[in-house]
Amino acid sequence: MGNDKMNHSKLINGYELEMFSPPCDPGSPVWVARVKTDAILGPVMPYLNAEVKNGFYDPRIPTIVWREGAHKFALRDSTISINNLKDRNHAERVAKKAIERINDVWERRDKITPDQTTRIPPKLLDVLRMLPRTNCGKCGLPSCMAFAASLIEGERCVEDCPVLLEDEMTENLRNLREMGL
Numbered sequence: 001m002g003n004d005k006m007n008h009s010k011l012i013n014g015y016e017l018e019m020f021s022p023p024c025d026p027g028s029p030v031w032v033a034r035v036k037t038d039a040i041l042g043p044v045m046p047y048l049n050a051e052v053k054n055g056f057y058d059p060r061i062p063t064i065v066w067r068e069g070a071h072k073f074a075l076r077d078s079t080i081s082i083n084n085l086k087d088r089n090h091a092e093r094v095a096k097k098a099i100e101r102i103n104d105v106w107e108r109r110d111k112i113t114p115d116q117t118t119r120i121p122p123k124l125l126d127v128l129r130m131l132p133r134t135n136c137g138k139c140g141l142p143s144c145m146a147f148a149a150s151l152i153e154g155e156r157c158v159e160d161c162p163v164l165l166e167d168e169m170t171e172n173l174r175n176l177r178e179m180g181l
C-alpha cells in the first residue's frame with residue numbers, strides 16, 4: 001500500500017492508495033483506485049462544487065462526484081475514488097494531482113463562494129433509456145443495464161460504448177452528457 005506525506009498545513013497531508021477491479025467487471029484491464037486520506041473531506045466539497053463542472057453534490061451525505069479528462073473522481077468521508085486507471089503508477093500520478101487540486105481549493109476557500117446546490121446522479125432507468133439497449137457487449141460489460149450502473153458509479157465513461165458514438169445516437173449522447181455522465 002502506497003503512502004505519501006505532504007506539507008502539514010494542507011487539508012490532506014497523507015494517503016494510502018488501494019487498487020481494485022471495477023466491481024461490475026472483475027478482471028478488467030482498467031482499474032479503480034481508492035485513496036484513503038488523513039482528512040475529512042466534507043468541508044471542502046461546497047468549494048469544489050463551485051469549481052468543478054457538472055459535478056454531482058449531495059450535502060446530506062456529503063459526497064461529490066465529478067468528471068475531469070478520462071477520470072471520474074468521487075469524494076466521501078475521507079476517501080477519493082478514481083476510475084479508469086491503467087496501473088498503479090498511473091493511479092499514483094492521478095491521485096497526487098487530485099490531492100493537489102483539493103488542497104489548492106481548500107487553501108483558496110476564502111476567495112471562493114461555496115456552492116451548496118444539491119445535484120444528484122440520474123436514475124438507473126433514465127440512463128438505460130438513453131443507451132442503445134442491444135446488450136452487444138462491445139463496452140466489455142454483459143448488458144446495457146450493467147453499463148448504465150457503471151456510468152452512474154463513475155467507473156465507465158459514455159465514450160466506452162462505441163455504439164453511442166455513432167451518428168444516429170448523437171441526441172442520446174448529448175442527453176447523457178447533460179445528465180453529467
Ligand code: SF4
Binds near residue numbers: 135140
Ligand atoms: S456497448 Fe453500448 S450497446 Fe453494447 S452493451 Fe455496452 S452499453 Fe449496451
